[in-house]
Amino acid sequence: KNQVEQSPQSLIILEGKNCTLQCNYTVSPFSNLRWYKQDTGRGPVSLTIMTFSENTKSNGRYTATLDADTKQSSLHITASQLSDSASYICVVSLGGYNKLIFGAGTRLAVHP
């Protein structure tokens, strides 16, 4: 079954600290992996997208990694800000099918 699993479920960090979120997937055929940020009651907003051959992709303070052999990805957030408080969702595109498979997300809370 095509699945995307994320950990931790939720995370609290202090402003200015770094954090790393994890994603494991069992999606086949794999096309690409995306990380989205979703604020409460809003639509997901794309942070990064990586294909099979890419190991890392950065977008400002966000850096995503992908290990296609172990089917794992991570999202590292550097120097967190209060506005980073949101859900971060790992999403895999199913190759050859025009749809995205979502993880449950990690709820990040950044406290002052």
Place this chain on the structure above:
Amino acid sequence: EPEVTQTPSHQVTQMGQEVILRCVPISNHLYFYWYRQILGQKVEFLVSFYNNEISEKSEIFDDQFSVERPDGSNFTLKIRSTKLEDSAMYFCASSEVPSDSDNGYTFGSGTRLTVV
């Protein structure tokens, strides 16, 4: 920056009633999608639409659901006879190319549907 616009932002309807959720995709996009998110759960794919026809649909997208592009700008999701379990946030998305290669896959802000 171009946006996907959804209306209404919140709709309350009685069980058994029909609802139409509306979306205006980004103007040069050719692929359109609906997803839903039940409160506290994952976002789930419902349907993709290209060239005036459904290209993929999930098992959730049964006969009570339909999609339409009635004119050059709108993309709608119709739920024929709503059930309590249809209460969810419904997201429209659009992309210029298929999700296999697209970096411009854009979601709207969603319509919160509450069935009472």
